[in-house]
Amino acid sequence: MSSDNQDTETHSEQMDETQESQDTNSNPVRTEEAKLKAKYPSLGQKPGGSDFLMKRLQKGQKYFDSGDYNMAKAKMKNKQLPAATGPDKNIVTGDHIPTPQDLPQRKSSLVTSKLAG
Amino acid sequence: LTAGGGGNDVQWCFSQVKGAIDDDVAEADIISTVEFNHSGELLATGDKGGRVVIFQQETENKSQPQCRSEYNVYSTFQSHEPEFDYLKSLEIEEKINKIRWLPQKNAAQFLLSTNDKTIKLWKISERDKRPEGYNLKEEDGRYRDAATITTLRVPVFRPMDLMVEASPRRVFANGHTYHINSISVNSDNETYLSADDLRINMWHLEITDRSFNIVDIKPANMEELTEVITAAEFHPHQCNTFVYSSSKGTIRLCDMRASALCDKHSKLFEEPEDPSNRSFFSEIISSISDVKFSHNGRYMMTRDYLSVKIWDLNMENRPVETYQVHEYLRSKLCSLYENDCIFDKFECCWNGNDSVVMTGSYNNFFRMLDRSQQRDVTLEASRESCKPRQVLKPRRVCAGGKRKKDEISVDSLDFNKKILHTAWHPQENIIAVATTNNLYIFQEKVN
Numbered sequence: 050m051s052s053d054n055q056d057t058e059t060h061s062e063q064m065d066e067t068q069e070s071q072d073t074n075s076n077p078v079r080t081e082e083a084k085l086k087a088k089y090p091s092l093g094q095k096p097g098g099s100d101f102l103m104k105r106l107q108k109g110q111k112y113f114d115s116g117d118y119n120m121a122k123a124k125m126k127n128k129q130l131p132a133a134t135g136p137d138k139n140i141v142t143g144d145h146i147p148t149p150q151d152l153p154q155r156k157s158s159l160v161t162s163k164l165a166g
Numbered sequence: 167l168t169a170g171g172g173g174n175d176v177q178w179c180f181s182q183v184k185g186a187i188d189d190d191v192a193e194a195d196i197i198s199t200v201e202f203n204h205s206g207e208l209l210a211t212g213d214k215g216g217r218v219v220i221f222q223q224e225t226e227n228k229s230q231p232q233c234r235s236e237y238n239v240y241s242t243f244q245s246h247e248p249e250f251d252y253l254k255s256l257e258i259e260e261k262i263n264k265i266r267w268l269p270q271k272n273a274a275q276f277l278l279s280t281n282d283k284t285i286k287l288w289k290i291s292e293r294d295k296r297p298e299g300y301n302l303k304e305e306d307g308r309y310r311d312a313a314t315i316t317t318l319r320v321p322v323f324r325p326m327d328l329m330v331e332a333s334p335r336r337v338f339a340n341g342h343t344y345h346i347n348s349i350s351v352n353s354d355n356e357t358y359l360s361a362d363d364l365r366i367n368m369w370h371l372e373i374t375d376r377s378f379n380i381v382d383i384k385p386a387n388m389e390e391l392t393e394v395i396t397a398a399e400f401h402p403h404q405c406n407t408f409v410y411s412s413s414k415g416t417i418r419l420c421d422m423r424a425s426a427l428c429d430k431h432s433k434l435f436e437e438p439e440d441p442s443n444r445s446f447f448s449e450i451i452s453s454i455s456d457v458k459f460s461h462n463g464r465y466m467m468t469r470d471y472l473s474v475k476i477w478d479l480n481m482e483n484r485p486v487e488t489y490q491v492h493e494y495l496r497s498k499l500c501s502l503y504e505n506d507c508i509f510d511k512f513e514c515c516w517n518g519n520d521s522v523v524m525t526g527s528y529n530n531f532f533r534m535l536d537r538s539q540q541r542d543v544t545l546e547a548s549r550e551s552c553k554p555r556q557v558l559k560p561r562r563v564c565a566g567g568k569r570k571k572d573e574i575s576v577d578s579l580d581f582n583k584k585i586l587h588t589a590w591h592p593q594e595n596i597i598a599v600a601t602t603n604n605l606y607i608f609q610e611k612v613n
Contacts, residue, residue: 077497082445084500092446101450102391102413106344106363109257109282162217163186163195164605165242 175539176595177611178558180551182236184221185604187549197600199587203267203275206591209237209598210277211605212262216246218279218332220290237607241290243332246281258283264349266358268371276335278358282345285360287336287371295323341367341377348398354405361398361410368422380428381410381420396511397457404463411468415452419479435466435477437484447499447508455511460520461592467523469514472496474525474535489535489542492527494565494576507581515590526585529574530601531561547585547599547606557611 085092186195194215201210209221222240249258260281268276274291299321303309344362351358359368359380366381381398385391393414401407406422418431439448451471459466465486468475472495475485491512495502502508507528514525521538535542544561551558564573587600595610 076443078443078445078447078499081497081499082447085446085503088500088504102394103388105394106391108345109259111255111257113255160194160215162211162213162215162219162242163603164184164197164211164213164219165239166186 175536178534178545178595178597178608179611180553180556180558180606181596181609182607183549183552183604184219184607191603195603197587197603197605198261198263199265200589200598200600200605201265201267201277202589202591202598203277204269204592206593206596208240208267208275209589209607210265210267211600212245212265212279214259214261216244216248216260216262216281218243218245218262218265218277218288241330241332243288245279245286245288246284249283251283263346266349266351268351269355271355278349278351280346280349280360283339283342285338285341285346285349285369286334287338288332289335290330290332293329293331294325294327296326297321298324336371336374338369338374338377341369347396350399350408352400352405353403357405359398359400359408361395363394366395366398366408366410366428378426380408380422380426382427382429396454399457399459399466402459402461402463409457409459409466411454411457413453414449415454415470417454417457417466417468417477433479433482435482435485437475447503450503450508451499456513458514458516460516461518462520465520467514467516469512469525471508471510471512474514474523474533476523476537487537489523489533491525491533492531492563494563497566498576502581505581507584510584510586512584512586513588515588517590517595518593524588524590524597526588526599528581528584529579530583530585531563532585532588532599545608547601547604547608549604555611558608 185197192215194213194217196214197211198214199210199212202208203210207223209223211219211221213219219242220240221237223237224235245262246260248260250256251258258281262279262281264278264280266278268278268287270276274289277288277290279286279288298305299319301310301315301318301321302312338360341360342362342365344364346360346362348361349358356372357368357370359366360377361367361381364382364384365379367377368380369377381395383393383395393412393416396411396413398408398410401409407419408422408428409417409419411417415436417435419433419435420428421432422428424430424432439452454468454470456469457466464479466477466479468477468485469491472493473491474489476487476489478486499508512526514523516523522534522536524532524534526532527544530547531544532547533542533544544563545558546561562570562573563579564570564575566576569575583601585599585601589598591597597608599606599608
């Protein structure tokens with residue numbers, strides 16, 4: 050059953066993968082899957098699509114703890130608080146504590162759409 | 167009635183393009199929904215900035231049929247504003263997810279627009295007369311000194327420049343815990359449904375403080391969550407019937423006469439998957455991003471990441487037709503997963519007589535799939551093809567191997583140029599195609 054092949058990334062499989070990418074008649078999706086598993090070995094270990102679905106349901110959720118914020122400010126004194134950077138900007142957990150600088154500027158709603166221009 | 171083919175019989179020409187030319191696109195200008203009204207006279211767009219722009223078709227000059235009717239701005243207003251729910255610590259985007267028109271009952275037009283949490287009913291009305299000749303006020307509104315009034319006159323209505331006003335008539339708030347993906351007006355013209363990731367509610371257009379929950383797929387334990395609702399629509403004629411699609415590629419048809427809570431479906435539409443094709447991507451690409459009933463109510467169309475399927479409502483075990491939209495993307499799934507494009511939600515639409523369907527793709531390409539002639543064509547919405555009445559040339563993508571002249575290779579496709587939203591005039595061969603921040607209107611070539 051092909052599922053056995055998916056779980057282990059052996060040297061012979063990597064050879065197969067190279068051959069597959071050169072052979073345009075083979076299943077391209079399998080090749081793509083192998084590529085993905087090579088980059089992210091822990092992907093797909095958890096059951097179901099629940100990680101992805103939970104992330105979808107949590108869209109817009111912001112986390113802030115004033116206690117954490119003030120404690121961190123006190124500890125840091127003159128240093129900057131760790132700011133959100135990169136793709137994780139919107140996932141606020143762990144060490145990152147949101148600061149006023151992180152908050153997106155409230156967008157002006159007074160501008161007319163350019164479609165009407 | 168000009169609706170005929172629409173696939174390869176019809177040649178499509180550029181008619182108009184709306185929006186800014188510059189490449190620097192502000193987030194607010196990203197078009198998020200496009201919808202013709204029931205007569206096709208009005209075309210509404212919604213954007214990420216919460217704004218609605220309505221275009222109106224000029225009345226055609228019948229004696230000069232080659233003078234094509236154009237769509238010009240009719241009304242524009244701010245429908246939704248960004249909000250913050252302090253209780254739940256939740257940021258609520260003002261992006262308009264869907265607009266649906268109500269059938270016209272009187273002089274005014276009504277539409278429903280929704281963001282993630284709140285649905286609003288807007289009334290769009292015209293004012294072309296104003297009262298003049300008040301006794302107590304000057305024409306500019308200032309009050310007259312009562313002592314100077316010596317005669318009485320009857321105010322009269324005089325014509326004025328047309329003014330189109332949009333006013334919010336109902337606000338349907340607090341009905342959804344999760345994010346609204348669909349709204350659909352019922353054929354009874356009294357109710358409508360709104361669907362979020364886990365629930366579907368039915369509202370009465372007159373009542374804002376109550377709604378009925380008709381579908382609830384939230385599991386008792388959220389750890390057991392395996393599927394979400396992706397789209398929902400009422401049947402065009404049967405007011406008791408609606409469908410909803412899921413992230414697992416299934417469509418459920420429900421009959422509200424069967425029970426108050428329609429958790430148990432009347433029909434389940436699902437195409438069995440070939441187990442040897444199963445991969446990490448299977449479920450993601452099977453997720454249905456849009457479901458639309460045909461105008462005649464006998465079929466429904468679903469859009470998943472790579473294909474469009476036509477289902478006969480009487481046959482649950484497989485679609486009657488399947489069309490590949492961009493099969494060449496199969497060899498790109500890894501990078502499409504990494505850049506999140508695999509989660510893009512493409513919509514689809516029927517032409518007026520259900521003979522042709524249309525859906526968008528990448529690189530500002532869109533696809534016309536002719537059901538009656540079993541032919542398909544790929545066209546492009548581009549500023550390069552914007553001369554008046556310029557006929558659109560078919561586009562071809564080369565999946566691999568030698569690239570022919572005029573073909574574009576898969577690796578050259580711009581995945582940031584997505585056509586997610588398209589609309590087809592209900593009667594004529596006029597289509598509205600939204601690129602990221604521009605709205606293109608194409609019409610059938612008239613000889």
